[in-house]
Amino acid sequence: MSTINLIIDNKTVSVEKGKTILDAAKKINVRIPTLCHHEDLCVAGNCRICVVQVEGSRTLTASCSTPAEEGMIIRTNTPKVRNARKDIVALLVSEHNTQCTTCYRSMNCELQSLSAEYNIDNNRYLSILKPNISIDRSSWSIEKDDSKCVRCQRCVRTCAELQHVNALTVSGKGKDMKISTFMELPLNEAICTNCGQCVIHCPTGALTERRYFDRVWEAIGNEKKHVIMNTAPSVRVALGEMLGYPVGTRVTGKMVTAMKRMGVDSVLDTDFTADLTIIEEGNELLQRLKKVLVDHNSSVKLPMMTSCCPGWVKFAEHIFPEHLGHLSSCKSPQQMFGALSKTYYAEKKGIKPEDIVSVSIMPCAAKKFEANRPEMNSSGFRDIDAGLTTRELGLMIKQSGLNFAELEDSSYDSLMGESTGAGVIFGATGGVMEAALRTAYEVVTGKEVPFKNLNILPVRGMEGIKEASIKIEGCLPEWSFLEGVELRVAVAHGLINARTIMDEVAEGKSPYHFIEIMACPGGCIGGGGQPIPTNEEIRKKRTQAIYEEDMGMPKRKSHENPEIKKIYKEFLKEPLGEISHHLLHTTYKKRNHF
Amino acid sequence: MKTSELKRVDIIFDCVQCAPIEVVKKALAMHPDEIIEQIISSGLRGRGGAGFPTGLKWKLAKEEVSDQKYVICNADEGEPGTFKDREILDIVPNKVLAGMAICAYVIGAKEGFIYLRNEYNFLLKKLIPTMANFNKNMQEIGLDFTIKLFSGSGAYICGEESALFESMEGKRGEPRNKPPYPTRNGYKGKPTVINNVETLVYCNMIMRIGVEPFKQLGTKDSRGSKVFSVSGDTTKAGIYELELGIGVDEFVNEFGNGDTKAVQIGGASGFCVPRKDFANKIIGFEGIPTGGSMMIFNSSRSMYNVLKDYLEFFVEESCGQCTPCRVGTQQLLKGIEAIKHGEMPSSYLNQLMKLSETMKVASKCGLGQSVPNAFSSIVKNFKEEMIY
Numbered sequence: 016m017s018t019i020n021l022i023i024d025n026k027t028v029s030v031e032k033g034k035t036i037l038d039a040a041k042k043i044n045v046r047i048p049t050l051c052h053h054e055d056l057c058v059a060g061n062c063r064i065c066v067v068q069v070e071g072s073r074t075l076t077a078s079c080s081t082p083a084e085e086g087m088i089i090r091t092n093t094p095k096v097r098n099a100r101k102d103i104v105a106l107l108v109s110e111h112n113t114q115c116t117t118c119y120r121s122m123n124c125e126l127q128s129l130s131a132e133y134n135i136d137n138n139r140y141l142s143i144l145k146p147n148i149s150i151d152r153s154s155w156s157i158e159k160d161d162s163k164c165v166r167c168q169r170c171v172r173t174c175a176e177l178q179h180v181n182a183l184t185v186s187g188k189g190k191d192m193k194i195s196t197f198m199e200l201p202l203n204e205a206i207c208t209n210c211g212q213c214v215i216h217c218p219t220g221a222l223t224e225r226r227y228f229d230r231v232w233e234a235i236g237n238e239k240k241h242v243i244m245n246t247a248p249s250v251r252v253a254l255g256e257m258l259g260y261p262v263g264t265r266v267t268g269k270m271v272t273a274m275k276r277m278g279v280d281s282v283l284d285t286d287f288t289a290d291l292t293i294i295e296e297g298n299e300l301l302q303r304l305k306k307v308l309v310d311h312n313s314s315v316k317l318p319m320m321t322s323c324c325p326g327w328v329k330f331a332e333h334i335f336p337e338h339l340g341h342l343s344s345c346k347s348p349q350q351m352f353g354a355l356s357k358t359y360y361a362e363k364k365g366i367k368p369e370d371i372v373s374v375s376i377m378p379c380a381a382k383k384f385e386a387n388r389p390e391m392n393s394s395g396f397r398d399i400d401a402g403l404t405t406r407e408l409g410l411m412i413k414q415s416g417l418n419f420a421e422l423e424d425s426s427y428d429s430l431m432g433e434s435t436g437a438g439v440i441f442g443a444t445g446g447v448m449e450a451a452l453r454t455a456y457e458v459v460t461g462k463e464v465p466f467k468n469l470n471i472l473p474v475r476g477m478e479g480i481k482e483a484s485i486k487i488e489g490c491l492p493e494w495s496f497l498e499g500v501e502l503r504v505a506v507a508h509g510l511i512n513a514r515t516i517m518d519e520v521a522e523g524k525s526p527y528h529f530i531e532i533m534a535c536p537g538g539c540i541g542g543g544g545q546p547i548p549t550n551e552e553i554r555k556k557r558t559q560a561i562y563e564e565d566m567g568m569p570k571r572k573s574h575e576n577p578e579i580k581k582i583y584k585e586f587l588k589e590p591l592g593e594i595s596h597h598l599l600h601t602t603y604k605k606r607n608h609f
Numbered sequence: 610m611k612t613s614e615l616k617r618v619d620i621i622f623d624c625v626q627c628a629p630i631e632v633v634k635k636a637l638a639m640h641p642d643e644i645i646e647q648i649i650s651s652g653l654r655g656r657g658g659a660g661f662p663t664g665l666k667w668k669l670a671k672e673e674v675s676d677q678k679y680v681i682c683n684a685d686e687g688e689p690g691t692f693k694d695r696e697i698l699d700i701v702p703n704k705v706l707a708g709m710a711i712c713a714y715v716i717g718a719k720e721g722f723i724y725l726r727n728e729y730n731f732l733l734k735k736l737i738p739t740m741a742n743f744n745k746n747m748q749e750i751g752l753d754f755t756i757k758l759f760s761g762s763g764a765y766i767c768g769e770e771s772a773l774f775e776s777m778e779g780k781r782g783e784p785r786n787k788p789p790y791p792t793r794n795g796y797k798g799k800p801t802v803i804n805n806v807e808t809l810v811y812c813n814m815i816m817r818i819g820v821e822p823f824k825q826l827g828t829k830d831s832r833g834s835k836v837f838s839v840s841g842d843t844t845k846a847g848i849y850e851l852e853l854g855i856g857v858d859e860f861v862n863e864f865g866n867g868d869t870k871a872v873q874i875g876g877a878s879g880f881c882v883p884r885k886d887f888a889n890k891i892i893g894f895e896g897i898p899t900g901g902s903m904m905i906f907n908s909s910r911s912m913y914n915v916l917k918d919y920l921e922f923f924v925e926e927s928c929g930q931c932t933p934c935r936v937g938t939q940q941l942l943k944g945i946e947a948i949k950h951g952e953m954p955s956s957y958l959n960q961l962m963k964l965s966e967t968m969k970v971a972s973k974c975g976l977g978q979s980v981p982n983a984f985s986s987i988v989k990n991f992k993e994e995m996i997y
Contacts, residue, residue, distance in 0.1 A: 058786065059930075060786040060931075060973060061930040061931045061932070061973060062931070062932050063931050063932050063933055063972070063973065064932075066970075066971050073970075074969070074970045074971070074972075074978060075970045075971050077786065077973070080786035081786070081788070082788070095970070098963070098967065099967045099970055099971045102933075102963070102964060102967040102971075103932050103933060103967070103971060106932050106933065106936035106937060106940065106964075107932055107936065109936060109940065110936050110939075140940050140944075140960075140964075141940065141943050141944065141947060141953075143936070143939050143940065165932075166929065166930070166932075166935065168930070185781055185929075185930075187929065188764060188766070188926070188927065188928050189923070189924050189926055189927040189928070189929050189935065189938070190924050190925070190927075190929070190935070190939050192927075192928070192929025192930070192935060
């Protein structure tokens with residue numbers, strides 16, 4: 016890699032060839048303001064806030080989109096540059112709905128920060144905000160308010176580059192240019208997976224999650240209702256960011272305390288049903304392997320693919336409707352939790368299921384949609400009454416007036432509050448696979464997986480598609496058909512990688528037995544319901560926290576969870592049994608592609 | 610005031626019957642570098658309006674190593690007030706095609722496209738058989754080059770070269786970030802020469818008549834002649850090939866009707882020259898550059914209305930991706946309306962002038978960068994018309 020030398024604000028800086036002026040400036044601690052730029056996405060160069068003066072150039076230069084060149088002399092803070100930037104921010108403000116006081120993203124809005132930084136007064140330009148812009152609240156998951164859109168196209172690039180879904184697109188030109196959907200369909204009719212990546216990449220309040228926390232406060236305040244909250248594994252490693260902690264801080268104990276003090280009747284752990292998922296899904300995999308390898312049953316599909324991620328499930332339903340047989344029939348941990356909360360939990364606690372309000376705290380926007388899928392009512396009630404994001408929980412904790420930092424740690428309530436490290440790692444890409452292998456290998460061979468400290472490193476990390484294989488040796492007698500089988504697995508995160516994997520499956524060329532897919536980059540820790548901002552560094556820190564949490568758990572294999580043993584003994588009887596089938600498994604729906 | 614008639618030039622439309630195929634044959638006998646040398650020494654600059662030296666453009670594309678290169682003829686003639694490419698493609702299409710073929714030979718392209726403005730589809734009836742015949746001729750003389758047609762969809766911005774590529778690739782017509790430039794990274798990411806219709810004809814004609822007769826016309830920075838589209842308050846509206854470097858006064862004497870108040874040179878994205886400047890401005894790259902549009906306004910015209918018209922055009926035709934252009938055009942329009950209606954003080958014009966300066970330096974492409982040309986030249990020269 017050749018090196019390039021340039022001068023920025025009288026300081027010489029060397030960068031690798033191919034780096035932009037923006038990268039070079041960052042290297043010498045010059046922060047150039049940006050808006051359309053996002054580290055996860057390709058260069059756009061359309062907001063123009065990052066302009067700088069390159070000596071010899073008639074116009075100013077967008078630093079985010081211009082490669083650094085040898086000998087460039089750049090000034091980032093001349094009156095001309097400052098005036099242009101101030102004008103650009105003022106122009107964006109002039110077409111913006113500036114009712115910041117009523118905006119969900121107030122205090123965490125990039126336009127608001129820039130406007131403050133450049134001291135934009137309201138009178139510079141006339142307001143050209145279009146009247147009567149209606150907010151699209153058709154989706155269960157995502158709200159779209161065009162009056163707050165700065166047209167940076169970060170959402171469009173996210174949907175195309177990270178997810179390959181293209182639900183959002185640009186329509187119109189000139190004054191009518193806006194972010195829209197195919198044929199201007201409302202979001203609930205668009206081919207949208209509800210992953211919420213657009214939401215966490217949006218710099219303003221134009222795209223937000225549908226909020227349901229007010230309903231939850233209502234339920235908490237209603238003495239007749241028994242409110243249960245279950246928290247997803249990745250919430251505990253990200254919630255702290257909302258409450259003043261550095262990225263990657265684990266706040267599990269304080270979070271549980273806060274929820275109890277808020278008046279939640281029972282604070283439980285989605286990790287419990289993550290462990291349960293492993294038992295059900297692991298057995299489903301073994302059953303499928305038997306049917307294919309021993310019975311030669313051609314109607315059974317391999318590879319089997321995970322179904323915990325509702326964004327991925329809807330993606331598959333839209334794009335690969337003919338191949339849904341590959342998806343595990345297991346419900347996601349959220350929905351298993353919901354179904355059991357209104358049956359097993361209600362029975363054990365002696366509470367009428369109709370009085371239970373089951374709330375899940377998720378790193379996810381798609382979980383809201385999943386909770387509202389019509390078939391998710393196998394208990395006779397809605398499995399889950401409300402799905403909130405990490406951000407909504409953060410806001411609720413702020414509203415509760417609790418001083419989060421001063422809270423003592425406490426542990427989850429019981430029943431369905433006990434978990435293992437295997438349940439925790441569901442929060443990171445590769446985690447479901449790792450947890451499944453820890454259990455399945457042991458079920459089949461009676462021995463632990465042959466990886467140091469149970470850490471199956473090949474399925475970890477930020478590589479878009481990861482592969483691993485384990486040779487099964489020394490099988491217990493009932494699994495002897497697996498003796499010597501090389502179990503091949505793959506893990507993909509980000510729907511663009513899911514599509515690559517799935518194309519292979521659709522062509523019948525997939526070499527794998529089992530595939531884990533998560534819609535969001537990094538898995539749930541990078542989910543669409545997580546604190547904003549997001550980038551690879553943040554995702555890595557949260558991932559690290561997840562694995563620390565795993566290492567700190569006394570039990571790290573799902574099948575060793577005592578509450579799991581108990582629920583099979585007292586309620587479910589056996590994996591894939593009749594009750595499981597009724598409460599914990601589901602079916603999928605073929606959806607249209609356009 | 611001079612009374613003599615303005616000298617006419619006759620290169621573009623000359624010799625309609627001559628077979629341009631002979632020129633291509635002549636070019637094929639030369640080394641590509643020799644052709645580039647000739648085009649460079651002719652001083653020919655792009656006739657679309659921006660005026661990039663044509664020979665240099667070809668040279669840069671030739672120097673690129675690539676498995677595939679393209680020649681594109683930009684016939685998305687959309688600038689308000691120009692209609693000369695339409696005429697050229699209608700009357701001498703073979704000369705355009707020959708220009709493309711010579712370029713293809715020089716840079717090593719096997720495929721070429723004419724990007725035809727949607728509104729010009731009526732030309733297709735003649736153009737398609739002409740192209741088919743030309744392609745056949747190229748095979749016969751042993752040049753592996755095929756010209757295809759691409760019909761635009763009606764957006765002004767797609768005349769901007771990189772937006773044009775995006776449009777051809779089936780994407781939304783939005784300008785790209787530059788660098789990289791088309792000669793390195795053009796259509797489908799391959800080295801591409803994109804030239805205006807008229808430029809290609811001049812390349813062809815320079816090969817035919819030689820460098821000297823071309824070079825003798827014009828001035829130091831604006832060699833040769835140019836086809837002008839004359840419209841507005843004139844009895845002689847039409848298409849004229851004139852030497853570059855003529856004074857605006859010479860032009861007005863010839864085409865004006867005696868009551869000319871201003872000439873808008875270069876269309877909506879060009880400059881307005883008021884009567885007081887007629888004598889000291891020349892038409893060419895040293896003075897007022899133009900893609901050919903010459904709109905004449907006499908004293909009965911409201912320059913406020915003229916400007917408002919242009920701004921309404923840009924408000925519609927900006928692609929909308931970059932802030933200065935999308936919002937800036939709207940603010941300029943809304944601003945002059947508010948001043949006219951007394952809703953804003955006349956001093957607000959100063960703020961709008963500053964805004965136009967921001968648009969000029971911070972917009973992503975030539976569209977936003979040149980909106981201020983018309984805006985500031987009209988506002989500066991006809992301030993009282995903006996206010997009262």
